[in-house]
Amino acid sequence: MRWIVLVLLFFGMMINFADKSIIGLAAVPIMEDFKLSYAEWGLVGSAYYWLYPVTGIFGAAWADKVGAKKVLGFLMLTWAVLQFGVIAITALPLLIVYRLLLGAFEGPFSPVAYSHADKWFPPKQRGFANSVVVSGATVGAMIVAPLLVAMITAWGWKYAFAALGLASLVWAVAFKFLTKESPVEAYEKAKKKAAPEKFKLKDLKYILTSRVALFTTLAYFSTYFIVVWLATWLPLYLVEVTGMSNGQMGFAVAAVGIASVVLYMGVSVLSDAVFKKTQDWKISRVYVTGGAMLIGSLSMLSILVFHNPIWVITAMCLAKGLTYAILPIGPTIMINEMPERRGLMTSILTSSGNLAGIVAPILTGFIVNLAATKIFGYNLSIAFMAVLVLIFSALFMIFVRPTEQVQSDESELSEQVGS
Template sequence: MRWTVLVLLFFGMIVNFADKSIIGLAAKPIMEDLNLSYAEWGIVGSAYYWLYPITGIFGAAWADKIGAKKVLSFLMLTWAVLQFGVIAITALPLLIVYRILLGAFEGPFSPVAYSHADRWFPPKLKGFANSVLVSGATVGAMVVAPLLVAMIVAWGWKVAFAALGGVSIIWFFLFMFLTKESPVEAYEKVKKKKKLEKFTLKDLKHIATSKVALFTTLAYFSTYFIVVWIATWLPLYLVDVIGMSTGQMGFAVAAIGIVSVAIYMGVSVISDYLFKKTKDWKLSRVYVTGLSMLLGAACMLSVVVYQNPIWVIIAMCLAKGLTYAILPIGPTIMINELPERGGLMTSILTSSGNLAGIVAPLATGFVVNLASTKLLGYNLSIGAMAILVLVFSLLFLLVVRPKTTENTSELSEEAS
């Protein structure tokens, strides 16, 4: 059952990030249809994240209370309704409203999915399980890009959006009928804790004063600038600056996605292997992740000085793959801080990180609009993101020292 759950969560992440990324792939036709400037497009990219951090926290807390399966299924249905509703969009205000609502209902999915997977897998497999979920995000955001681009070219952007709504409905029925809430033993233990314990000021104080939570969140936050930039601006960057055609851009985005998945899954497997051998959180989780982020940020920075198309693709593969190491391993570190509040802890991480989603599209849009050349504008945004990741990954390496605890998910190894 644990693998069925993981596979369906993987496909759920594909849908989630395809919903996010299709807006970037359809940027040119949407901007032409609605007559939008770069600055207005930056607002469209940012609008998705205006409610995302808030609903992420409340949605994950709700899932801790009533069950992840119910919440994930409900969220998927709302995406279907919103994607079909795209057909009615005829102006910028309606596009912004659609993006705000989509972000609001997609906000809780990632933290709830991480928490749900965490319940099914023992510590020695947590990094791998989370890397599978993150790979679903990359597949949805990048690997399926040629298919989404082909749909946009053949049938128009509105039909392509509606097609994703149809996929959401299929996922809903599969998830409802093929999965369970959690392994029996782990579920019973969690239910008993929920009956005996309520969220207290002590829990809040622990979260607020935890250096582990703070600097893990800051590292995640810095990486999310790259996550959002890739989803919103990478397709335009490859076309406007690197000089690729729309078709070439689609395949380049897919190639970056495929290679980066192999890289950050490899980092996660190394992290799990070291944890299994040493039980050392600092070595296996912090050092492996922090060093990967530093190398990835350096690769991102290299694009500012060398724009050869082949190198840009290679550098983006390395930058995405290495900096994304915090995405699967960060939730594991956060849940370890307060295991009984797994959904809340991951939602704090992802929602705080997604604050970057509000800033990154707006900042890039205005910088590109105001810069003397598009190349200068894009280089300024790329350089700023790379330096931010360098700073926060270094702080992550120096400050974060996770505690050693046993998680209730260990019970799931036999129960599932």
């Protein structure tokens, strides 16, 4: 059952990020249809994240109370409705409202998915499990880009969006009938579960004062600048700066996605292996992840020096793959600090990180709009992101010292199934 859950979470994350990234892949026809400037386009990209951090926290707290399965199914159904509703969009204000609502209902998915995967896997496999969930994001955002571009070209951008709505509907039905809420339910050995404890002020105080929570969240936040930039601006960058056609751009985005999946899954597997051997959270989760982020940020900075298109794609692969290491490992670190608040801890991480989603598209849009040349504007945005990751990954490695939980790999799952 755990593998069925993991596979469906992978596909759910794939749909989530396809919803996010298709707006970037359809940037040219949308901007032409509505006569948008770069600044207005940055506003469209930012609108997705205006409610995302808030709903992420409340949605995850709701999942802790009523169960992740119910919440994930409900979220998918709302995505389907919103994506079908794209057909009615006729002006910029409606486009912004659509992106605002889609972000609001997609905000809780990542933290709830991480928490749900964590529930099904023992500690020694959680880095891998979360990396599979995160890889769904890369597949949705980048690897399926040629397919999404083909759909946009053949059907028009509105019907391509509606096709993703259909995918959401299919997923909701599959998740309803093929999965269980937890190993307890799957093995049918538990009595009626006690209601979770109410949130206490001391929990909030811990979150606000913990160096682990603070610097893990800042590292996640810095990486999310790259997440959002790749989804919103990379297609335009490849077309306008490197001179690629739309078809070439689609395959280049897919290549970056494929390579990055291999890289950050490799980092996650390495982190799990080091943890299994040493049982040391600092070495296995912090140093391995932070070191990967440092290398990734330096790779992104190299684009400012070496402009060859082949190297640009190579550097993007390294930057995305290595900086993304925090996405699967970050939730593992946060949950380890407060296991009884899984949903809350992952939502604090992802929602705080997604604040970058509000800033990054608008900031990039204004930089490109105001710069003397497009190339100079794009380079400034790339330099800003790379330096941000460089600084916060270094702080992450210096200040984060996770709590060492004394518990065997299988004991938590054994307790859940009534062993």
